[in-house]
Amino acid sequence: MTYAKTKLQEEKVFKDPVHRYIHVRDQVIWDLVKTREFQxxxxxxxxxxxxxxxHGAEHSRFNHSLGVYEIVRRIVDDVFKGRKEWDDSERLLVLCAALLHDLGHGPFSHAFENVFETDHEYFTRQILLGDTEVNAVLRRVADDFPEKVAQVIEKTYPNELVVSLISSQIDADRMDYLQRDAYYTGVSYGHFDMERIMRVMRPRANGVVIKESGMHAVEHYIMSRYQMYLQIYFHPVSRSAEVVLNHILKRVKVLCKNDYPFKYEPTPFISFFRGNVTLEDYIALDESIMLAYFQFWMGEDDEILRDLCRRFVNRKLFQYTNLNPYKQPEVYAQLQRLFLQAGIDPEYYLVHDSTSDLPYDFYRPGIEGTKKPIYLLMQDGMQRELSEESQIVEAIAGRIKVDHKVYYPKELFTDERIPAALRNEIKQLIEEA
Structure with a gap:
């Protein structure tokens, strides 16, 4: 029996709060889970x-990756198996892609990428194809297998059906993170009838379609996603924490460039500052190391770095106001001038942040960036785009929700080192914005 077809002598299971159990029968999957890069x-x-x-949102990308794998496993082993449109020879490929799709994420992924201009998709490819334990496992399947897995994750693999299971507007990735994030944050928004959706999925050459009878379950899924973005992913206090984190890294990068004499030399970050990051450097850096350095830098002489680290570690975050600098540039510019007069560096302490999301995208020919829509399989065998049949989805389709906020330290209103008149002027400008 080839390695690709080898089964474990006894099925392994992970107890999971979202899916109850995650089942592993394939030797390849079990070996991938044990690799250094996946751990x-x-x-x-x-x-x-x-x-x-x-406070419950302590779950990891390890949890999520296993969850995505389990959803895909159930689809291909239970729903698609035996259907003429599904090629079972693609089974192991899509399972591996599901398991490894987030492999290249860095610590505090998006904030980290913004400052150091890294790309988790690039590093996912490097881990899959480089000198890694993951690559060694995948190559045991076939020499070209790591490249195929990378193509599925990058959405360049020629079989659109395989790609759609991992990346589409209704895929295993979204179905896991919505439920998992809802569970760990303790909210109800992200819950939907996943079992029903999986039962009405059908394989087609151009991707997954949904039986017409499952439309209401899909509506619930899309509204769940819409609410999760508004209430969880774009929560203004979470964004405040990310702003502070962003500016810690930004400050360290500036200090390093100016040869600042750190008490605690940022050794794990040096290659990121210099733009010559090796794969080993990237894999070695995780959130535990970053948080340790934040603790160290709370004792640095640089006032800005020390203050930002104390804010993040002790959760003394920035306040925010609903201000769009693009619509009110004169207000933002005046605030910057007043902050400088008060001795506060607006580069680090007056920060504009915006978020946006498209809850559902419909088919718009010729429009760049249009996402492939969800199709319903009608009783007559024809396919209809979801928003043509659902009034709920039609109401939000193609509508981008954009939110602008400006973050600042609220203590400036009570800081007696700043003249009272100046404090009042800043406060009035912010409140009127």
């Missing part, structure tokens, strides 16, 4: 700084 995902939080708002 590293235990030390990367799924929701970044959100744990500072929802």
């Amino acid at each position: 590293r995902l235990r030390r990367i939080k799924q929701l970044g700084t959100t744990y500072l708002v929802f």
Whole structure:
């Protein structure tokens, strides 16, 4: 029996709060889970700084990756198996892609990428194809197998059906993170009838379609996603924490460039500052190391770095106001001038942040960036785009929700080192914005 077809002598299971059990029967999957690179995902939080708002949100990308694998396993082993449109020879490929799709995420992923201009998708490919334990396992299947897995994750694999299971507007990735994030944050928004959706999924050459009878379950799923983005992923306090985190890294990068004499030399970050990051450097850095350095830098002489680290570690975050600098540039510019007069560096302490999301995208020919829509399989065998049949989805389809906020330290209103008249002027400008 080839390695690709080898089964474990006894099925392994992971007890999971979302899916109850995650089942592993394939030797390849079990070997991938045990690799150094996959185990590293235990030390990367799924929701970044959100744990500072929802205290239960301590779950990791390891949890999530297993969950995505389990959803795909159920689809291909239970729903698709035996259907003429599904090629079972693609089974192991899509399972591996599901398990490994987040492999390249770094610590506090999005904030980290913004400052150091890294790309988790690039590093996912490097881990899959480089000199890693993951690559060694995948190559045992076939020499070209690591490349095929990378193509599925990058959405360049020629079989659209395989790609759609991992990345589409109704895929295993979204179905897991919505439920998992809802569970760990303690909210009800992200729950939907996943079992029903999986039962009405049908394989087609151009991707997964949903039986017409399952439309209401899909509506619930889309509204769940809509609410999770508004209430959890874009929560203003979580964004405040990410702003502080962003500016800690930004400050360290500036200090390093100016040869600042650190008391605690940022050795794990040096290659990131210099732009010559090796794969080993990337894999070695995780959130536990970053948090340790934040603790160290609370004792640095640089006032800005010391203050930002204390804010993050002790959750003394920035306040916010609903201000869009693009619509009110004169207000934002005046605030910057007043902050400078008060001796507060607006580069680090007056920060604009915006978020946006598209809850559902419909088919718009010729429009760049249009996402492939969800299709319903009608009783007559024809396919209809979801928003053509659902009034609920039609109401939000194609509508991008954008939110602008400006973050600042609220203590400036009570800081007696700043003249009272100046404090009042800043406060009035913020309140009127």
